[in-house]
Structure formats: structure tokens, C-alpha cells
Amino acid sequence: KAGVTQTPRYLIKTRGQQVTLSCSPISGHRSVSWYQQTPGQGLQFLFEYFSETQRNKGNFPGRFSGRQFSNSRSEMNVSTLELGDSALYLCASSFLGDTNEKLFFGSGTQLSVL
Amino acid sequence: EDQVTQSPEALRLQEGESSSLNCSYTVSGLRGLFWYRQDPGKGPEFLFTLYSAGEEKEKERLKATLTKKESFLHITAPKPEDSATYLCAAPSGGYQKVTFGIGTKLQVIP
Numbered sequence: 296k297a298g299v300t301q302t303p304r305y306l307i308k309t310r311g312q313q314v315t316l317s318c319s320p321i322s323g324h325r326s327v328s329w330y331q332q333t334p335g336q337g338l339q340f341l342f343e344y345f346s347e348t349q350r351n352k353g354n355f356p357g358r359f360s361g362r363q364f365s366n367s368r369s370e371m372n373v374s375t376l377e378l379g380d381s382a383l384y385l386c387a388s389s390f391l392g393d394t395n396e397k398l399f400f401g402s403g404t405q406l407s408v409l
Numbered sequence: 410e411d412q413v414t415q416s417p418e419a420l421r422l423q424e425g426e427s428s429s430l431n432c433s434y435t436v437s438g439l440r441g442l443f444w445y446r447q448d449p450g451k452g453p454e455f456l457f458t459l460y461s462a463g464e465e466k467e468k469e470r471l472k473a474t475l476t477k478k479e480s481f482l483h484i485t486a487p488k489p490e491d492s493a494t495y496l497c498a499a500p501s502g503g504y505q506k507v508t509f510g511i512g513t514k515l516q517v518i519p
Binding site: 299326328330336337338339340343345350351353385387389392393394395396397398399400401402403 | 440441443445450451452453454455458460496498500502503504505506507508509510511512
């Protein structure tokens with residue numbers, strides 16, 4: 296069974312640009328969540344999608360957005376990039392997205408903003 | 410605000426030297442406490458879920474325990490392949506919103 300796939304693995308952008316990251320969940324998983332990981336802050340929750348609906352959102356500015364497609368694949372977008380957006384962006388999937396359900400993570404997209 | 414605090418931030422052990430990692434949490438209405446392992450360049454990998462005080466779970470050289478205020482990850486006779494960052498996490502705010510600790514970076518030296 297294939298795991299969670301994130302593309303691209305690495306991305307270099309400049310301030311002010313926008314970026315789109317992609318995530319394909321494990322087959323059959325309907326919940327996709329996104330996390331930002333930085334050395335100083337650790338993993339921080341961005342948002343979660345289930346059946347194309349955003350069910351939960353973390354404390355990030357509106358520049359961070361996402362969506363989910365009917366096949367459960369998800370994308371997240373960051374507009375007007377800032378230096379502080381440099382981070383590892385992780386996608387995780389689970390079957391139903393229940394509160395205490397374990398997460399299956401992808402290997403992440405390493406974003407560098409210059 | 411829900412908080413998960415891990416200590417120490419880094420731990421260096423000789424192969425075979427047992428130790429424990431600590432995770433203290435302040436989460437209203439705890440609905441589970443997770444432990445994950447993260448290797449460099451990879452996403453976290455699930456290890457355990459604990460639900461109630463007194464519960465213990467084991468996997469190979471790892472044993473996780475839970476009290477009302479903290480959780481411990483005990484590592485018995487570690488091997489170099491146990492080197493990784495260990496993350497503690499708790500669900501907070503519903504659905505897949507999970508609060509993670511900063512992690513403990515474990516290095517096991519042969």
C-alpha cells in the first residue's frame with residue numbers, strides 16, 4: 296500500500312511569490328491535514344480537510360490556504376511568501392479524521408524563501 | 410491554551426544505556442496522547458497512543474507510560490538505529506488538530 300506522497304520534495308522561492316504544494320493521501324483515507332515544521336516551533340497545525348470541506352484551521356494568516364479534491368488529494372497554497380515561511384510542510388492522512396486517530400505523514404516539502 | 414512540553418531537547422546515550430524521555434501536557438479533556446518517531450528527512454511515524462492514566466504500551470525496546478499530567482517514553486538498552494527525534498502530541502480542538510511537543514533528539518552512540 297503506497298504511503299502519503301508529497302510533491303515537490305524541495306522548493307526555493309523568493310519573497311512575494313506564491314507556492315502550491317501537493318499531497319496524495321493513502322488510498323481510502325478521506326482526511327488530510329497539513330502541518331508546518333520549523334526548528335524553533337516544532338510542528339504546528341495548519342488545517343484539515345475531509346470530503347472536500349475544511350473542518351479545522353490553525354492560527355495562521357489568510358495567506359495560507361488549502362483545498363481538497365473529490366479523490367481526497369489536497370493542495371495547500373501560500374501567497375505573498377515571507378522569509379519566515381521557510382519550513383518543512385508536512386501532509387498527513389487518516390481514514391476518518393477522528394480526534395484520536397493516528398496520522399500517517401508524508402516526507403514533506405522543504406520550502407526555502409530567499 | 411493547550412501545551413505539550415518535552416524534555417530533554419537532546420539526549421546522547423551509549424549503546425545499551427537505558428533512559429527516559431519526558432512529555433508533560435496541559436490539554437483540556439485529554440482524548441489520547443501520541444508518540445511519534447521522526448528520522449531526518451522524513452515525516453513522523455506513529456509509535457503509540459495512550460488513553461488513560463496508568464496505561465502502558467510496548468514495542469521492541471520502547472515502552473510508553475501515561476500519568477494524569479505527563480507521559481514517559483522509556484528506552485531500554487538502545488541501539489544506534491534508535492537514533493531519531495521522538496515527538497509527543499495530543500489532540501486539541503477537534504478532528505485532526507494535534508498539538509505537538511518540540512521533540513527530543515536522541516543519539517545512540519555505538
